[in-house]
Amino acid sequence: MGLTIREAVETDWEEAGRICYEAFAALADRHGFPHDFPTVAAAAEPIRRMINHPGFYSVVAEEDGRLLGSNFMDERSIISAIGPISVDPGAQNRQIGRLLMQAALERANDRGAAGVRLLQIAYHNRSLSLYAKLGMDVRASFAAMHGEPIRVAMPGYAVRAASPEDEPSCNALCMRVHGHGRAAEVHEAIVAGDAMVVEHLGRITGYTTGITYFTHSVAETNDDLRALIAAAPDYGTPGFLVPLANADLFRWCLEHGLRVFFVLNMMTIGLYQEPRGAYMPSVGY
Numbered sequence: 001m002g003l004t005i006r007e008a009v010e011t012d013w014e015e016a017g018r019i020c021y022e023a024f025a026a027l028a029d030r031h032g033f034p035h036d037f038p039t040v041a042a043a044a045e046p047i048r049r050m051i052n053h054p055g056f057y058s059v060v061a062e063e064d065g066r067l068l069g070s071n072f073m074d075e076r077s078i079i080s081a082i083g084p085i086s087v088d089p090g091a092q093n094r095q096i097g098r099l100l101m102q103a104a105l106e107r108a109n110d111r112g113a114a115g116v117r118l119l120q121i122a123y124h125n126r127s128l129s130l131y132a133k134l135g136m137d138v139r140a141s142f143a144a145m146h147g148e149p150i151r152v153a154m155p156g157y158a159v160r161a162a163s164p165e166d167e168p169s170c171n172a173l174c175m176r177v178h179g180h181g182r183a184a185e186v187h188e189a190i191v192a193g194d195a196m197v198v199e200h201l202g203r204i205t206g207y208t209t210g211i212t213y214f215t216h217s218v219a220e221t222n223d224d225l226r227a228l229i230a231a232a233p234d235y236g237t238p239g240f241l242v243p244l245a246n247a248d249l250f251r252w253c254l255e256h257g258l259r260v261f262f263v264l265n266m267m268t269i270g271l272y273q274e275p276r277g278a279y280m281p282s283v284g285y
């Protein structure tokens with residue numbers, strides 16, 4: 001039996017997690033960067049959750065009963081977000097990554113997604129070239145920033161946990177800044193207790209689903225984003241994603257002692273609008 005691409009099933013998560021950890025670790029070691037996923041479990045656990053989440057499309061590559069790679073796509077909004085994709089280090093450069101990407105892009109096309117996006121680690125020439133060959137355009141670059149939480153006071157900007165009543169305001173803000181909503185992510189983050197809003201002059205001027213690598217934030221201004229960042233208890237690693245084009249926010253993070261973990265590029269196909277406000281993407285978009 002040759003190579004097949006099939007939808008992932010629950011029992012794939014451990015092996016897919018191991019491959020994901022090793023693929024990213026080998027890549028980071030080759031370039032002298034720290035590991036994105038510190039342990040196998042840190043890679044495998046999100047994969048288990050994605051395989052079991054109805055809002056994600058999960059595929060694996062298999063050859064003679066052996067798993068060789070996997071790819072995941074978040075389908076919770078009209079924009080689909082790909083990642084993480086990984087191929088066993090011993091099987092890379094054999095077009096398996098191309099097949100896994102094509103499976104996701106075909107699926108997005110079949111479902112009528114308005115666009116597909118991902119964030120790509122900038123030092124990986126192969127993934128950059130592969131995605132560009134598949135039609136994806138580089139739109140912006142981001143620094144993953146980590147370190148001790150910035151605990152500065154932002155007078156006039158009140159940050160609090162988001163409640164279900166805040167969802168319409170958050171979704172309207174996202175629509176205004178990005179031209180599309182991310183309602184399912186906002187809802188899940190509120191239910192999980194991870195979402196925060198900032199209020200300024202008596203109204204909601206920003207929200208975050210968490211100041212981490214896996215979550216996103218949208219705000220009217222950089223001051224709203226600063227207030228959300230300053231109120232977060234922990235950023236994790238690789239950390240939250242600051243648009244490099246937002247030099248003011250990037251420099252503020254540096255001045256407050258945060259460190260750059262690595263730089264990523266956002267790549268897109270389909271609907272894309274230059275953001276009309278302040279924002280920080282998740283590793284998906």
Ligand SMILES: CC(C)(COP(=O)(O)OP(=O)(O)OC[C@H]1O[C@@H](n2cnc3c(N)ncnc32)[C@H](O)[C@@H]1OP(=O)(O)O)[C@@H](O)C(=O)NCCC(=O)NCCS
Nearest residue numbers: 023086087092093094095096097098120121125126127129
């Ligand atoms: C990224 C990854 C999934 C790609 O899978 P792969 O099976 O190794 O890649 P493929 O062989 O399918 O495709 C590589 C393509 O890039 C091209 N390529 C590779 N290096 C290149 C370079 N330096 N310049 C230009 N093109 C290059 C190859 O020619 C090939 O193109 P083709 O399909 O038109 O022949 C895999 O390398 C991986 O797991 N990397 C580690 C984890 C990772 O970085 N994931 C992505 C995070 S954004």
